[in-house]
């Protein structure tokens with residue numbers, strides 16, 4: 001017996017809401033935030049401009065951008081209690097720590113309990129600023145370094161690298177990281193954004209919606225894929241020749257294993273974000289004097305094209321890009337949070353502004369109704 005029309009597996013092709021934020025055309029490989037093509041944003045905008053664009057649906061003036069930068073600088077330092085909590089967590093998956101600590105930040109937010117539109121926007125700005133510090137500090141402490149305070153004169157991307165490494169990054173590294181943040185900031189109804197919107201539609205608070213987003217992003221089919229790519233590259237080995245690369249990938253395909261960093265539910269062309277990340281992976285590898293990870297990635301891409309026609313997605317060249325920036329693999333997925341928190345919060349604000357509870361139906365496939373109830377003593 002079914003109560004509904006057949007469900008689309010994974011909700012493929014289902015239009016679940018309307019949104020003014022992200023335009024995605026998977027056939028033509030187009031991605032745009034509020035009408036602005038991702039290639040223009042990657043080449044010309046900073047992450048802070050993109051945050052403003054997503055929250056206000058238009059690009060900021062110079063004065064508005066200045067105000068946002070000031071708000072970010074003010075909000076970046078973490079509450080001492082949250083850093084203490086970070087230090088007290090047992091070692092484990094970095095995304096578990098991010099999830100717990102985003103939740104902890106809610107307790108210290110001056111607007112806690114105020115879910116008005118103005119307070120939710122303030123929380124979005126504050127949380128986006130704080131998450132950069134949170135992930136950088138997490139990486140710094142896990143590597144045995146001491147906590148580094150944010151530098152108010154640095155932008156968001158440069159601050160992240162500075163707080164993580166203790167060194168002020170060069171122009172290429174800061175720009176590359178800034179572009180990576182822009183590219184990951186929003187992506188329509190991806191799984192974590194959908195999770196955040198479902199949470200928002202119950203009118204829960206903004207921090208709770210972001211916790212839902214973090215929890216969903218962790219999975220290897222979503223944000224966890226960039227770390228899986230690096231693990232795959234490392235397992236193949238820096239010294240591996242092309243033949244070994246080819247055999248490994250073809251072996252995975254023969255065993256019907258998914259190759260991390262390839263495939264997408266929506267794109268049937270190259271993921272437009274991969275175009276920029278490929279270039280950054282090459283440039284940063286060259287600057288670091290090690291092109292091997294980039295070359296190995298290119299080889300894998302060629303094999304995947306030849307054997308399956310499946311394209312690289314955003315996660316594939318993020319891996320070698322972050323590696324060339326000296327970032328540990330455990331931080332790859334948390335870095336996705338540093339950026340996507342802007343998109344999640346923009347979607348949550350949009351959901352709050354025009355809300356209806358999201359409550360779909362399931363196609364019932366269980367035992368036939370009605371079943372006879374056998375009392376416990378007779379079972």
Ligand SMILES: CC(C)(COP(=O)(O)OP(=O)(O)OC[C@H]1O[C@@H](n2cnc3c(N)ncnc32)[C@H](O)[C@@H]1OP(=O)(O)O)[C@@H](O)C(=O)NCCC(=O)NCCS
Pocket residue numbers: 010220221222223225257258259260261262263264265266308310313314315
């Ligand atoms: C992204 C992803 C989850 C999309 O899933 P989806 O839309 O449900 O697509 P499916 O998993 O049904 O894949 C469709 C077909 O392509 C194949 N395929 C998809 N991605 C593949 C990959 N990365 N490696 C090998 N084959 C892949 C599937 O095996 C399937 O083949 P089949 O029809 O012969 O069974 C999927 O491509 C994937 O698991 N990729 C690897 C993880 C990843 O990079 N995630 C980050 C996404 S940004």
